[in-house]
Amino acid sequence: MANTNRPWLANYPPGTPAEIDPGQYRSVVALLEECCDRFRHRPAFTNMGRVITYGDLDRLSATFAAFLVNDLKLAKGDRVAIMMPNVLQYPIVIMAVLRAGLTVVNVNPMYTPRELKHQLDDSGASAIIVLDNFAHTVAEVIGDTSCRHVVCTGVGDLLGFPKSVVTNFVVRHVKKMVPAYSLPNAIRFNEALGRGTRSKLGKVEVGPDDLAFLQYTGGTTGVAKGAMLTHRNMVSNMLQSSAWIGSNLREGEEVVVTALPLYHIFALTANFLVFARIGGFNHLITNPRDMPGFVKSIKSIRFSALSGVNTLFAGLLNTPGFDEVDFSRLHLTLGGGMAVQRAVAERWKKVTGCALLEAYGLTETSPAACINPLDLKEYNGSIGLPIPSTDVNIQDDDGNVLPIGEIGELCIRGPQVMKGYWNRPEETAKVLSPDGWLRTGDIARMEPSGYVYIVDRKKDMILVSGFNVYPNEVEDVVAQMPGVLEVAAVGVPDEKSGEAVKLVIVKKDPALTEEAVRAHCKANLTGYKLPKYVEFRESLPKTNVGKILRRELREPAAAP
Incomplete structure (x- = not known):
């Protein structure tokens, strides 16, 4: 690929190769x-x-x-x-x-x-x-x-x-x-x-x-x-x-x-x-x-x-x-x-x-x-430059590559991109194109220098101390409780962990308590997936087709 399509190469640290040899x-x-x-x-x-x-x-x-x-x-x-x-x-x-x-x-x-x-x-x-x-x-x-x-x-x-x-x-x-x-x-x-x-291990x-x-x-x-x-x-x-x-x-x-x-x-x-x-x-x-x-x-x-x-x-x-x-x-x-x-x-x-x-x-x-380059003198807010043998572009929802500076989904191609998801061809097809581009689900922009900046996440994923928490998994667990009518899990800002899990629940049983919800979660979810906040509401905000509007639940006013 021509260097014009890899603007980041101009800002590579001295001596850093554009390509590596995976066959080494x-x-x-x-x-x-x-x-x-x-x-x-x-x-x-x-x-x-x-x-x-x-x-x-x-x-x-x-x-x-x-x-x-x-x-x-x-x-x-x-x-x-x-x-x-x-x-x-x-x-x-x-x-x-x-x-x-x-x-x-x-x-x-x-x-x-x-x-x-x-x-x-x-x-x-x-x-x-x-x-x-x-x-x-x-x-x-x-x-x-x-x-x-x-x-x-x-x-x-x-x-x-x-x-x-x-x-x-x-x-x-x-x-x-x-x-x-x-x-x-x-x-x-x-x-x-x-x-x-x-016994000896034979040559495998x-x-x-x-x-x-x-x-x-x-x-x-x-x-x-x-x-x-x-x-x-x-x-x-x-x-x-x-x-x-x-x-x-x-x-x-x-x-x-x-x-x-x-x-x-x-x-x-x-x-x-x-x-x-x-x-x-x-x-x-x-x-x-x-x-x-x-x-x-x-x-x-x-x-x-x-x-x-x-x-x-x-x-x-x-x-x-x-x-x-x-x-x-x-x-x-x-x-x-x-x-x-x-x-x-x-x-x-x-x-x-x-x-x-x-x-x-x-x-x-x-x-x-x-x-980021190792000779960086101070924090710049960027996730850095694409590393050797890695191509990055920003795409819209239809898979069109956007011009430098525009905001869209960050996509990656390179020898480090996975083969796919185990036994899940349909899920693989959603994120991996036939020509090897991985859709990351992160919303980003690239500057003319090649530095990439994350703007937001497209996915509803919650990132707690570097570990992925997926709302549907948490919701599936909470929805198993007989006293729960509806539930939504969202990430809210947290000074310590970056984000924390917040549950918003509509009760089926008026006697349902926050303590009971927390105990049920603790029995079924790893520690980093546990809700930090539990809020009860009369209803959840939804689209006209009934999809829960997580964004509204994530708004600062919605966080305790």
Whole structure:
């Protein structure tokens, strides 16, 4: 494509290529195996005081992969669910599943039984690896799914004796963080590793078009859909992101703090894959919501990079002691998942001395599509420039490309764009054109310089701390209550999380209470989907054909 159609290239940082070669690695497996070989003696991950090297990652993932193939008899293409926060087992299991020619299904460990059952059913997962703390959720639904194998692991399983025993005892019996569960046929993680050592993993051919990840994302229908991300998609986005920030990273020297969960596509690509390629050292934060604990843990680290969402940065800035952290090596702070607020970005620069750069992406784009240049001196309100091998345009509702400066739907094309939605050709056709353009649902404009600015969202999606909440899913749950006649869920501005969920309900039963609604939601929805506000009304605003006017419910006057 001629440069005249890519005005952003004129503003690329020096040395940044216009294109990347997706064929540089045949698969994510080839990439990770190269990393493990090149940086075998370098530290790869640390958590709770234990460090594993790239050599350990290579050995342990090969062992676990042998268990999956030889003991569980999983066949190429089978799906394996992973339900864990950031612990050392996570990167090992990801690499093992991919090495075995299987597909990773990342699961939010905070899911309710209803949400977990949908994801296991929809993906057809054959196995699930789960942290003990969340195994009770698996136990509640596993019998009603086709998932045949469960591997359970404790927080301390890889910490080495005696720390592993002590940690697991404290978590289970002192802090009582492991609710009782019954999974009689479950296999322990360390037992699985033991079994894996008794056999070898044969060579599994994994190609660029094979599915690497099924990353679940919501839809306006309220049904979570699995975005099919191939090995080529993930390798491409790693290479694109690396090309963009690569000159700023020093091979074998980077120390990155990973507070976003690895089940989130942002951390998966940016923190795991991009930093693995240069032998980066990843500090996994298991519970970033414990801000005092988070700050305490990073005080002892001279870290050079940190990625997160706006709420994470704001939370750190408001935690006592954060201004005493050593920022002398910090040279990359990347914000994504939700809009970065100007006040947070400016305060971050003042406290840390490092600019907070905004990036933009979607689950469907593996995720990065636009990133601000690393030499940006201050916050500019833009989501940045399209990254290498990425085309962006602004289209109207009929798919016509609009002139520069006009407002319309942001559309993206590139090797990082998903293959489609798992088993949902109709949903795929709604967002993916035959020539590869993905309709993002975000309303944007592009300046002559190529910088893209998000104006609004076309979808009714609510973005809470970087996580998608789809109104129809919340409404479907609330509508199950006998006392509810009608319900609408909308996003309203929230200083802490960017947006918060607000419910507007018309009662069928006058005795229905806010407390009952909240209790029902808590039993059926993950924490970030829970309503912050509940309002009862006599009626809901509607169009003449009966469609609820969410925009009216979102107006500032409608927010408490």
